[in-house]
Amino acid sequence: xxxxxxxxxxxxxxxxxxxxxxxxxxxxxxxxxxxxxxxxxxxxxxxxxxxxxxxxxxxxxxxxxxxxxxxxxxxxxxxxxxxxxxxxxxxxxxxxxxxxxxxxxxxxxxxxxxxxxxxxxxxxxxxxxxxxxxxxxxxxxxxxxxxxxxxxxxxxxxxxxxxxxxxxxxxxxxxxxxxxxxxxxxxxxxxxxxxxxxxxxxxxxxxxxxxxxxxxxxxxxxxxxxxxxxxxxxxxxxxxxxxxxxxxx
Amino acid sequence: xxxxxxxxxxxxxxxxxxxxxxxxxxxxxxxxxxxxxxxxxxxxxxxxxxxxxxxxxxxxxxxx
Numbered sequence: 001x002x003x004x005x006x007x008x009x010x011x012x013x014x015x016x017x018x019x020x021x022x023x024x025x026x027x028x029x030x031x032x033x034x035x036x037x038x039x040x041x042x043x044x045x046x047x048x049x050x051x052x053x054x055x056x057x058x059x060x061x062x063x064x065x066x067x068x069x070x071x072x073x074x075x076x077x078x079x080x081x082x083x084x085x086x087x088x089x090x091x092x093x094x095x096x097x098x099x100x101x102x103x104x105x106x107x108x109x110x111x112x113x114x115x116x117x118x119x120x121x122x123x124x125x126x127x128x129x130x131x132x133x134x135x136x137x138x139x140x141x142x143x144x145x146x147x148x149x150x151x152x153x154x155x156x157x158x159x160x161x162x163x164x165x166x167x168x169x170x171x172x173x174x175x176x177x178x179x180x181x182x183x184x185x186x187x188x189x190x191x192x193x194x195x196x197x198x199x200x201x202x203x204x205x206x207x208x209x210x211x212x213x214x215x216x217x218x219x220x221x222x223x224x225x226x227x228x229x230x231x232x233x234x235x236x237x238x239x240x241x242x243x244x245x246x247x248x249x
Numbered sequence: 250x251x252x253x254x255x256x257x258x259x260x261x262x263x264x265x266x267x268x269x270x271x272x273x274x275x276x277x278x279x280x281x282x283x284x285x286x287x288x289x290x291x292x293x294x295x296x297x298x299x300x301x302x303x304x305x306x307x308x309x310x311x312x313x
Contacts, residue, residue, distance in 0.1 A: 117251060
């Protein structure tokens with residue numbers, strides 16, 4: 001894509017970020033959101049072979065729990081969809097089996113969180129299993145969603161119009177997200193989401209800035225926010241190219 | 250039974266916070282609200298996962 005968009009970070013962390021994109025249509029903003037949720041492939045355990053399970057949970061329950069553990073997703077190009085990586089777990093009670101006990105056959109695919117309890121094992125109970133992780137999309141199963149709670153809001157511009165009439169009751173004016181004030185981006189949490197505490201006694205006008213969206217993105221640990229967003233945009237581009245090729249005469 | 254690995258609603262991983270939450274808010278006498286804030290469990294969908302959970306492994310284990 002040759003068009004360039006103006007992207008500005010408001011908060012930036014490894015797993016959580018807030019950024020402003022200017023010059024995109026509402027449809028494209030939603031396209032990015034949907035691609036982040038459903039179209040970026042991530043690794044997750046899909047098939048489990050139990051060798052021994054004498055815990056209090058059934059094999060199927062444990063397989064679901066193992067599947068929901070986020071795994072780090074290898075860089076693009078290392079794996080293609082439907083490739084598998086084998087992980088194994090062997091814990092004997094009395095102990096708790098954690099996601100960190102999963103031993104991977106590939107150092108690119110490791111549990112992203114080490115402290116997720118899988119099952120508490122009592123004296124004499126044992127869990128031994130082999131699991132296959134697959135690269136798939138959020139469309140297929142929620143465990144493959146790389147982005148959690150991905151959303152966006154319109155950027156709103158705050159303008160102080162006038163003083164309030166002298167005897168008017170002060171009314172709270174709640175906004176959430178990020179507002180633009182004199183060209184500066186201010187997260188609303190700075191003033192407790194209430195504009196009347198920021199500008200007491202003033203009449204305020206709020207309006208949407210056209211085609212500017214503030215995204216709030218969190219990942220489950222499979223990759224960084226940056227990676228998720230770039231991969232989501234790449235997937236849109238790939239599909240657009242595919243469509244273009246398909247409809248060409 | 251065991252604490253859910255992820256939040257049912259948003260898919261955030263909450264299981265990893267259970268042991269600390271249990272120790273501080275259920276066994277200990279800290280304010281659950283404060284503990285959740287410190288653990289970084291912000292949304293109310295994720296918070297209810299921890300607040301409303303009861304471990305049942307000890308209850309069912311004699312009946313293996």
